[in-house]
Amino acid sequence: MKLNPLDDRVVVEPLSAEQTTAGGIVLPDSAKEKPQRGRVIAIGPGRLLESGDRCPVALAIGDEVLFAKYGGTDIEIEKKEVKILRESDILAKVV
Numbered sequence: 001m002k003l004n005p006l007d008d009r010v011v012v013e014p015l016s017a018e019q020t021t022a023g024g025i026v027l028p029d030s031a032k033e034k035p036q037r038g039r040v041i042a043i044g045p046g047r048l049l050e051s052g053d054r055c056p057v058a059l060a061i062g063d064e065v066l067f068a069k070y071g072g073t074d075i076e077i078e079k080k081e082v083k084i085l086r087e088s089d090i091l092a093k094v095v
Contacts, residue, residue, distance in 0.1 A: 003077065004014065005044035005050050008057055008087040011071070012038035012065060013080065036069050037094070047087070064094040 003011050015037045040063045046054040059065065072085035 003042050003082075003084075004028065005042055005084060007044050008047040008055070009044045010040055010057065010059060010065075010085050011042035012067065012083045012085055012090075013041050014083060015064075024064060030077040033085070037064065037066055039064055042084065059087070059093065065090045066092045066094065 005011050031032045040059050040061055043057050043059060043061060049055055067083070067085055067090050071089040072083040074081060074083055076082075
């Protein structure tokens with residue numbers, strides 16, 4: 001299934017959470033934090049301006065981004081967890 005987000009929405013596939021701490025301690029599933037990093041897999045056409053033009057999204061498919069821990073909407077597509085976020089919910093692009 002292919003998702004086509006609307007307006008300034010972006011579909012992000014979260015990267016897996018860390019399995020161990022920096023000291024080498026293995027974390028159980030209950031202690032892992034929600035991932036805040038992911039890869040962009042789909043982008044909407046951009047926000048519609050009052051003039052009728054579209055403001056393009058400043059990201060590209062494949063970009064790695066940081067997003068708010070509890071931002072966006074979590075959904076499952078073909079047994080894969082993805083997040084649908086507004087462009088404004090994305091905090092930074094990893095370069």
